[in-house]
Amino acid sequence: MGVQLLLEKVKVEGIRHYDVYRREGGYRSVEKALKQMSPEAIVEEVKKSGLRGRGGAGFPAGMKWSFIAKPEGVPRHLVCNADESEPGTFKDRYLMEFIPHLLIEGLIVSSYALGSNDTYIYIRGEYAWIADILETAIEEAKANGMLGKNILQSGFDCNIYVHRGAGAYICGEETALIESLEGKRGNPRIKPPFPAVQGVWMRPTVVNNVETLAAVVPIINDGGEAYAKIGVGKSTGTKLISACGNINRPGVYEIDMTISVEEFIYSDEYCGGIPNGKRLKACIPGGSSVPILPANLLLKTAKGEARLMNYESLSDGGFVSGSMMGSGGFIVLDEDQCIVKNTYTLTRFYRHESCGQCSPCREGTGWMEKILWRLENGEGKESDIDLLWDIQRRIEGNTICPLGDAAAWPVAAAIRHFRDEFEWHVREPQEARKRNYGLAHYADPIHVPVAG
Amino acid sequence: MSEQPLLTVTIDNITLQVPAGTTILQAARKIGGEVAPPAMCYYSKLKESGGKCRTCLVEVSKGSEKDPRPLPKLVASCRTTVMDGMEVKNITSPRVLDARAGVVEFLLINHPLDCPICDQAGECHLQDLSYEHGKEGTRYEFQRRTFKKHDLGPYIQLHMTRCILCYRCVYTADQLTARREHGVLDRGDHAEIATHIEKSLENNFIGNVIDVCPVGALTDKTFRFKNRVWFLKPLNAHRDCPDCCGKVTLWNRGDEVYRVTARKDEWGEVESLEDGSAAWICNTCRFDKKKTSDWVIEGPRDINRHSVISQGHYAGKIGTTTPTEIFTAVHDGRQPKLLMDIHSVSEVNRPEIELSRIAGPSHSNDFQKGNE
Amino acid sequence: MNKNNIGFYMVTFSEQELAKVKEIISHYPEGKQKSALLPVLHLAQDTFGGWLSTDTMDYVAGLLSIEPIEVYEVATFYSMYNLKPMGKYVFEVCQTGPCMIQGSDNIIAYIGSKLGIRPGETTSDGMFSLKTVECLGACGYAPMMQLGKHYREHLTPEKVDAIIAECRNNAAAQN
Ligand SMILES: Cc1cc2nc3c(=O)[nH]c(=O)nc-3n(C[C@H](O)[C@H](O)[C@H](O)COP(=O)(O)O)c2cc1C
Ligand code: SF4
Ligand code: SF4
Ligand code: FES
Ligand code: FES
Numbered sequence: 001m002g003v004q005l006l007l008e009k010v011k012v013e014g015i016r017h018y019d020v021y022r023r024e025g026g027y028r029s030v031e032k033a034l035k036q037m038s039p040e041a042i043v044e045e046v047k048k049s050g051l052r053g054r055g056g057a058g059f060p061a062g063m064k065w066s067f068i069a070k071p072e073g074v075p076r077h078l079v080c081n082a083d084e085s086e087p088g089t090f091k092d093r094y095l096m097e098f099i100p101h102l103l104i105e106g107l108i109v110s111s112y113a114l115g116s117n118d119t120y121i122y123i124r125g126e127y128a129w130i131a132d133i134l135e136t137a138i139e140e141a142k143a144n145g146m147l148g149k150n151i152l153q154s155g156f157d158c159n160i161y162v163h164r165g166a167g168a169y170i171c172g173e174e175t176a177l178i179e180s181l182e183g184k185r186g187n188p189r190i191k192p193p194f195p196a197v198q199g200v201w202m203r204p205t206v207v208n209n210v211e212t213l214a215a216v217v218p219i220i221n222d223g224g225e226a227y228a229k230i231g232v233g234k235s236t237g238t239k240l241i242s243a244c245g246n247i248n249r250p251g252v253y254e255i256d257m258t259i260s261v262e263e264f265i266y267s268d269e270y271c272g273g274i275p276n277g278k279r280l281k282a283c284i285p286g287g288s289s290v291p292i293l294p295a296n297l298l299l300k301t302a303k304g305e306a307r308l309m310n311y312e313s314l315s316d317g318g319f320v321s322g323s324m325m326g327s328g329g330f331i332v333l334d335e336d337q338c339i340v341k342n343t344y345t346l347t348r349f350y351r352h353e354s355c356g357q358c359s360p361c362r363e364g365t366g367w368m369e370k371i372l373w374r375l376e377n378g379e380g381k382e383s384d385i386d387l388l389w390d391i392q393r394r395i396e397g398n399t400i401c402p403l404g405d406a407a408a409w410p411v412a413a414a415i416r417h418f419r420d421e422f423e424w425h426v427r428e429p430q431e432a433r434k435r436n437y438g439l440a441h442y443a444d445p446i447h448v449p450v451a452g
Numbered sequence: 453m454s455e456q457p458l459l460t461v462t463i464d465n466i467t468l469q470v471p472a473g474t475t476i477l478q479a480a481r482k483i484g485g486e487v488a489p490p491a492m493c494y495y496s497k498l499k500e501s502g503g504k505c506r507t508c509l510v511e512v513s514k515g516s517e518k519d520p521r522p523l524p525k526l527v528a529s530c531r532t533t534v535m536d537g538m539e540v541k542n543i544t545s546p547r548v549l550d551a552r553a554g555v556v557e558f559l560l561i562n563h564p565l566d567c568p569i570c571d572q573a574g575e576c577h578l579q580d581l582s583y584e585h586g587k588e589g590t591r592y593e594f595q596r597r598t599f600k601k602h603d604l605g606p607y608i609q610l611h612m613t614r615c616i617l618c619y620r621c622v623y624t625a626d627q628l629t630a631r632r633e634h635g636v637l638d639r640g641d642h643a644e645i646a647t648h649i650e651k652s653l654e655n656n657f658i659g660n661v662i663d664v665c666p667v668g669a670l671t672d673k674t675f676r677f678k679n680r681v682w683f684l685k686p687l688n689a690h691r692d693c694p695d696c697c698g699k700v701t702l703w704n705r706g707d708e709v710y711r712v713t714a715r716k717d718e719w720g721e722v723e724s725l726e727d728g729s730a731a732w733i734c735n736t737c738r739f740d741k742k743k744t745s746d747w748v749i750e751g752p753r754d755i756n757r758h759s760v761i762s763q764g765h766y767a768g769k770i771g772t773t774t775p776t777e778i779f780t781a782v783h784d785g786r787q788p789k790l791l792m793d794i795h796s797v798s799e800v801n802r803p804e805i806e807l808s809r810i811a812g813p814s815h816s817n818d819f820q821k822g823n824e
Numbered sequence: 825m826n827k828n829n830i831g832f833y834m835v836t837f838s839e840q841e842l843a844k845v846k847e848i849i850s851h852y853p854e855g856k857q858k859s860a861l862l863p864v865l866h867l868a869q870d871t872f873g874g875w876l877s878t879d880t881m882d883y884v885a886g887l888l889s890i891e892p893i894e895v896y897e898v899a900t901f902y903s904m905y906n907l908k909p910m911g912k913y914v915f916e917v918c919q920t921g922p923c924m925i926q927g928s929d930n931i932i933a934y935i936g937s938k939l940g941i942r943p944g945e946t947t948s949d950g951m952f953s954l955k956t957v958e959c960l961g962a963c964g965y966a967p968m969m970q971l972g973k974h975y976r977e978h979l980t981p982e983k984v985d986a987i988i989a990e991c992r993n994n995a996a997a998q999n
Contacts, residue, residue, distance in 0.1 A: 394554030
């Protein structure tokens with residue numbers, strides 16, 4: 001295994017509890033930050049680290065923090081985004097479930113940096129037992145003087161509250177999350193104003209992903225520069241990847257972003273290859289919203305270079321021949337998987353999760369779902385494929401929030417790379433119902449390894 | 453910095469100056485004509501409205517003097533404020549026209565296209581919009597969405613299938629009435645306007661939802677099916693009302709008052725009074741004062757260019773309306789396309805039905821089959 | 825819990841629950857008690873029979889001094905709130921892409937045939953409901969379902985059988 005900054009201690013017996021966590025070196029960053037550093041210095045350190053948001057968009061965290069407005073007499077809030085609902089993504093859950101104090105520690109330091117005395121963890125409603133784990137961790141931290149009034153005699157007060165959602169992917173979008181935190185429907189807000197100026201209760205607010213905030217701990221402990229040395233280019237530090245689908249070892253892995261996609265899939269340290277001697281067909285490397293890539297383009301970029309597990313390399317080639325790091329939900333499809341069906345279930349997901357505010361997303365997702373259902377069930381027409389393309393094209397970029405894009409991209413990429421499979425569903429509906437299309441010619445140009 | 457600087461903005465090659473804080477849509481409305489993007493959800497008199505329908509999308513080809521980069525995405529002109537030196541393309545942008553055609557298509561795929569029996573026909577912004585920006589025919593081949601019937605009481609009729617979820621009625625109830633009793637329930641493509649419990653809406657200013665609704669989803673129950681608006685004569689009238697401004701439009705046939713509405717401006721919005729506030733009217737004026745003697749008649753009212761009523765689309769003259777000058781002027785001399793022939797899609801007022809021949813008051817049955 | 829003798833839940837929280845509500849409200853700034861709506865609705869659903877009746881929602885509106893419609897709007901938006909009575913045990917099986925790849929369709933069909941119900945239905949004895957849901961964040965442990973507060977992962981027909989038996993036993997033990 002490479003460097004482990006977040007999950008190094010995750011297997012330590014009892015690490016879920018304060019005493020063990022503290023004994024293993026936990027809460028050092030709180031001591032360091034509150035006793036020796038100014039809030040500005042922390043923001044600087046995070047800037048230096050090059051840490052990018054781990055929630056999907058990859059926006060530099062330090063930069064985001066420096067945007068927060070500081071009007072006189074108005075409280076500011078930090079909100080931790082633990083809504084984690086993007087299909088394929090389950091890394092935040094792992095972190096919170098097994099090493100909750102790491103998040104609490106990161107939250108205290110970040111709250112101090114941003115001047116948030118009341119900090120919220122917005123956790124998806126289904127993670128009910130994890131909410132309990134976090135609440136216990138908060139209680140423990142409080143009992144040990146890490147939370148509450150005048151933490152470590154620094155004069156800084158901080159409380160952390162867990163706020164459970166109730167089943168809505170859209171509440172992961174930061175303004176929808178804010179609305180939901182205010183007790184409303186999760187309708188994303190129209191921006192501007194941005195949360196950094198008017199967020200929750202119209203106060204300046206920063207929303208960050210769980211992993212982003214946890215990463216603040218090693219950054220403060222070891223310094224931003226040390227953090228920036230890990231990884232490559234603008235992909236600094238380590239990244240949690242949740243791997244699922246047709247692989248031998250599904251789970252959450254902490255990687256430094258220098259390893260190749262091929263190593264990640266086939267090495268026994270990570271996914272351990274594809275079960276049952278099947279071949280790799282395709283992969284959605286960053287959560288269901290990002291473009292699916294056929295095996296050849298996944299392992300090598302269009303330029304023929306090995307593709308690496310980092311922000312730049314995964315998006316190399318743009319949407320024509322690349323994809324995105326996204327939220328780090330790595331979904332592997334073997335040769336038995338049907339692209340049309342997979343795309344159908346994802347589109348159904350987006351239809352189900354659309355908040356319904358804006359017309360392209362509300363109407364377009366449902367329409368695409370119906371067409372995909374028809375194609376999958378052998379009732380499609382040749383023209384459906386172009387129609388799908390046209391619908392997704394007119395959703396993308398024209399909606400209030402990026403859920404519209406998230407719904408459009410998977411459809412676009414599936415058609416872009418697997419059009420022949422769609423056509424086959426139309427031409428051979430009987431066959432399509434009986435069996436899968438298997439590997440198409442797209443896998444040919446480059447050798448596609450067999451497991452083992 | 454000077455006080456309240458004027459900002460320069462160019463929209464479809466027409467330059468004007470507007471005060472800071474003006475949205476692109478407001479600026480474009482100052483130019484008027486086709487340069488003003490269609491707005492289905494924005495309503496200048498309702499706070500927070502706008503941003504949802506996406507019909508008003510425009511392209512910002514130059515962000516501002518300071519930062520001339522174009523904005524990567526189309527933006528909702530109703531919610532984007534003008535920056536100094538900004539350059540905007542509305543009908544001069546093929547991208548905008550394409551996106552808008554898409555939005556119109558999206559708005560129509562689940563729309564029942566029941567204009568023949570809709571009381572809003574002739575005043576419907578969706579009709580106008582599809583007429584101007586839509587495509588002929590539909591590519592949607594699935595069953596249209598339906599909803600459980602929902603009764604809102606004796607005054608207001610809800611046809612949920614026609615709703616475009618603009619949220620205007622929700623903001624109206626929030627901002628004008630003592631308590632909001634209806635709202636948007638459920639989510640996504642099943643979101644609906646409802647009260648959850650069958651509840652009649654009777655709050656004194658709630659009738660204004662009828663005027664703000666851009667389509668025929670909320671209509672006046674006291675007027676239902678009694679007549680078609682283009683047979684009625686609109687008159688400005690007022691009365692001394694203890695609750696509201698009392699300034700209304702009466703819709704008469706002969707001496708009979710068929711309907712009372714607020715007065716609307718050329719954008720289909722309730723007019724502003726001298727003091728700048730909106731001329732909302734109360735339920736008493738709207739629903740109870742149905743005698744000419746209740747009112748002081750001021751005179752006939754002009755119908756704005758926006759309305760289908762004034763354009764004679766319904767007399768079987770489809771395609772013969774002349775586009776306003778400005779459209780061709782800024783549109784490289786191209787003529788606007790007749791994009792959607794509502795007749796062919798929905799059998800609305802089929803050309804062979806000569807409406808003026810129907811002895812009024814007409815009834816929805818007049819439009820049903822077997823009456824040709 | 826306040827269950828009256830005809831089996832309906834009286835919609836009033838106990839002292840203890842009211843204290844909990846108060847505690848939740850205290851998490852948010854003065855006057856922003858509406859923010860407590862989601863957590864209080866969870867509490868109400870758990871307390872009053874696993875679903876939110878109109879009475880329950882009106883009661884919550886009263887507790888938080890907000891309009892009933894504000895509660896209805898929220899309750900109908902979020903998928904975890906049940907607006908009709910559910911079975912004692914609700915099997916919420918994920919059907920999204922990653923789970924589908926691992927055969928969630930078969931699991932749904934298997935549960936359906938075992939219990940004689942289709943997704944969205946409840947067994948006639950009111951014991952089980954089957955609900956299909958979208959990704960629950962357990963994609964690596966697919967196929968999976970949520971049962972009450974917890975996840976059941978790596979489902980197989982055998983595991984499903986065991987879970988059904990477990991529920992029946994628990995129910996029997998409670999009566
Ligand atoms: C539809 C949608 C769903 C999202 N879901 C999540 C989520 O579950 N968790 C998350 O951290 N970010 C999610 N995001 C991204 C957030 O909007 C936001 O960018 C993120 O919380 C910022 O934190 P970061 O900068 O630390 O990544 C989502 C965005 C969209 C548009
Ligand atoms: S894009 Fe979809 S989810 Fe986002 S605001 Fe619009 S309708 Fe809601
Ligand atoms: S009923 Fe009318 S006003 Fe209300 S949301 Fe629907 S279309 Fe808009
Ligand atoms: S009018 Fe601007 S989005 Fe609807
Ligand atoms: S797809 Fe089933 S848990 Fe994510």
